[in-house]
Amino acid sequence: MNTVLHEILEWLYAIVIALAIAMVIHIFFLQPTRVSGESMVPTLHNGEYLIISKMGHIMGDVPNYGDIVIIDSRVGYPRTWKDDVAEPMDNYLALFSSRFQTKNVWVKRVIGRPGDTLAFHDGKVWRNGEALDEPYINEPMTYSRKGEVQVPEGYVFCMGDNRNHSSDSRFIGPVPVDHVLGKVIW
Known part of the structure; x- marks a missing residue:
């Protein structure tokens, strides 16, 4: 009986350690996610699975032009480390x-x-005065706006590739860099 109990405790220990390692990887390095909606068509489609690199988010890096990123759209919400820890569970459920x-x-x-x-x-x-060459967009954009938008320090401006069917920075404003949760790598 003692041997069976010892074997069960060893298995529980191994499972707890494996879960802890998986959570650290998910919070700080890689995160799976799924596309919901049509705002990135034709590049990404509803239901597709993606792998996100979280290193840029953890390091506070400003993403490059053209990077496909996941963002927290609550631009007025002050993010904390608690959000980074809680979101993995929400993401797995999604x-x-x-x-x-x-x-x-x-x-x-x-x-x-x-x-x-x-x-x-x-x-x-x-x-900056030059029209962007965007072969990845779904169709020409019908949106227009008088004046210009200045992207503040510590922010990025993000848009969906399906410009005529996307909620993005045109409507929520520039996105704080700490709300860029990761970059799509696959």
Whole structure:
């Protein structure tokens, strides 16, 4: 009987250690997620699974132009380390349940970095006075806006590739860099 109890305790110990390692990897390095919606068509489609690198988020790096990132769309919400620890459980539930989705986490493309001036007219995005060449968008953009948007220091401007069917920085404003939760790597 003592041998059986010892064997069970060894298994429990191994399981607890494996779960702890998996959580550390998920919180600080890699995170699986699933696309919900059509805002990134034709690049990404509803239901596709993605792997996100979290290193840029942990290091506070500003993503590059064209990077596909996941963002916390609650731009007025002050994020803390508790959010980074709690979100993995929410994300796992979203991966395996069509009824549970994290509505505040969006997949978008980085269009503007700190200090950039953006304009939207003639079916195009203009960055610092030059029209962007965007072969990845679904169709020409119908959105236009008078004036320009200045991307503040510590923020990025993100848009979906399906410009005519995307909620993004045009509506929520620039995204704080600490709300860029990771970069799509696969």
